[in-house]
Amino acid sequence: MAAPMDGNTVNVIREKATLCLESRKQINNVVDIISHMDSEKRDVLTACINALLKVFEKFITTEEMCGISGDKELKDKEAEYREWLRQQYTATVACLLDKLTSTDRHIQKLSLRVLMKFVAAEGRHPIRTKSSSRTQLFPESLFVEIMSHFLSSDESTSALLESFQEFLLYDDVRYQTLQFIHKHLQKNSSKATTDVYLTNVFGLLDKCSSLKCRTKSLHFLAMDTAGKMGSSKEHTKLFTSTWLQFLSCKLTPSLYKKVLIIAKDKVMPRLSNPLVLSDFLTESYTMGGVISLLALDGLFLLINKHNLEYPDFYEKLYALLEPAVFHVKYCSRFFHLTDLFLTSTHLPSYLVAAFAKKMSRISLTAPTPVLKAAIIFVCNLLKRHPTCTVLINRPDAPTDLDEDPYLYNEPDPAKCEALKSSLWEIKSLQNHYCPEVVKVATRINQPLHHTEDMLSDFLDVTEEGLIRREIKRCRKTIKTTPVTFVPPKGLFGTKSDRLKGHWLLE
Missing domain, CATH: 1.25.40 (Serine Threonine Protein Phosphatase 5, Tetratricopeptide repeat)
Structure with missing residues (x-):
């Protein structure tokens, strides 16, 4: 609560502002009002800022601070008065600019609002010499x-x-x-x-x-x-x-990421030509890691909607499929975008098979929460491209890593020999400790329907969520077992129990 003296100061400031507006003879009161801008009291500063707004907004609107023309003697006196007013206005603006760095958020916001009101007033009533032709x-x-x-x-x-x-x-x-x-x-x-x-x-x-x-x-x-x-x-x-x-x-890495996050939805729609960002996005895409992940969205938009030629796009996307992708903050975003990029049914079988195989391989060491999404991703690719079902229907399929003809370290998906391999990694995940992962992994044992699963339903899964669902499932299947309600009198419940002298049951 403000002290009484502060309350009196606030009232005095308001009264002086009223006097300034009523008569030119009282205009010197504006100097006293400005002097209170050094106060550390919020209520005093608030009253002072509002008073100065009221005074100078009126002087700007009535153009009392503009230069004049006319009788020389009258002009000199009036010009001196108006010049003095402009000086006080300049001092007021300086004080308000200083308050923009105040630690008090209320004063900061109020000062900014008043300054912008002055901008609006000056725009409509410029503080300059009057002229009938002025714009x-x-x-x-x-x-x-x-x-x-x-x-x-x-x-x-x-x-x-x-x-x-x-x-x-x-x-x-x-x-x-x-x-x-x-x-x-x-x-x-x-x-x-x-x-x-x-x-x-x-x-x-x-x-x-x-x-x-x-x-x-x-x-x-x-x-x-x-x-x-x-x-x-x-x-x-x-x-x-x-x-x-x-x-x-x-740009710093942090700022780089923020730019890429907003590029597609906020920046590119407002550019005169989105292709001006092609160099920035292609350079970002070649950086690797999270930066490449975030550049995917904007770059694909340029390729798909603005006819940007980028022949190595899928090769670079294939290179991003590494175990580390499951551990980054934008993992869900990567899954969604990669699934989107592989939607076209005109993609060659070797390319789709390469993505399905590599996703299966890195799933062997992936965290449990993302495994369901990884398996659904592979199943959707097989449904979308029936020619790739050879990966699960091959009778002479390899059963371990040594027999697998797939070349994991080959950067070119056309040369990795994925179509000669099989998805034995998904078969291995059918022995996973998590029942939900096992349930999803067994889908490849059955005929794949044409209807794809919504990948978004399997994204953003957490370990806590998996555990909570498993506990809920167990509670439905485990029956309660009745126990005795008579408290035991010894470890063996007999009168001659010698251990009673050494152990106390509570």
Whole structure:
């Protein structure tokens, strides 16, 4: 609870703001209001910020801070007054910019909101010499000062960015934001950028990319008409060039992953031509590991929808099938995408057989929770490509690793001899300790129906879930056994039990 003195201060601030608006003779009160911006009390700061908003929003709207023309003597006095007002406004803006780094989230958010209100007011009523021919201009100087706080090289601005997101709904703000980022990246292209800086840049770009594209009407915060900003084509062009500028920076592995995660759904639909990301995605795909996994989605979109030629796509995908893929965070994503990529019935049998065989082989050492998905993946391939059922119907099938003609270390699926082998690994999993795995593995003993199983039903399985289901199943099958209700008096229940002197039963 605020102290009485703070309550009085708040009331005084409000009264002084009212006096400033009532008469020019009371305008000096604005200096007293600004002086309270050094307070550490939240209620005082809140009252002070709101008071300054009320005062200067009125002065901007009525254009009392604009330059004038007319009688020289009157002009000098009026010009001096208006210049003084602009100085106080500049001091107010400086204080609000400083509060953007406040540890108090409420003050941070309030300061940002007030600054953006000033942006809106300045856009519609520019603080400049009056002229009948003047046109509206976005207040870039004020906006640049605000944006500079978002691209700090030393401190994360993610918390403040959440408050700024609502203003990105306005097309002029989003356009100016992208333009600022683009210029800032160009300016710092030759300098060593920090990871924090690039993370802040990505945060802004991510927020801009998360918004739905408008193709018809545009909405502006600070302007009624926006010149070239009024063209959706210009927005798309700037969005594309800004992202390309960002991707040319040296990204950290963590940031690299975040970019790839949002690339397909958020970035590529808004680019002037998604093929501009082909170099970035193909380079990512050749890196291996998780980076390659995450690049799959966007790269396949370019191949499937935009006719990108990538003859080694399936060879690289085959190389990703390693035991480590079962242990990464994006394992479910990999299963889903690989199954999608192998959907076409026009794929050659040797390629499908190679994927089925290698998935079966690495399943021998895979964690139990992913085994069901791996087996269903193989079964779906066999249903989709009947010519590959030779892998389970071969009478002279090898029974162990030494007899298997399959070349596991061969990187080319066309040369791995998968069609000469069999899926004895799935047969081996029929002896697995987990009953659910055994049940799924026995499916290859029966004729495979044409209807595929939904792979998504077997993804994201955990060990805890398997154990819980097994306990539930056991409780249904195990019958309770009655036990004696008479407490024993000894280990052997006889009066001459000599052990009673040495052991106590509780």
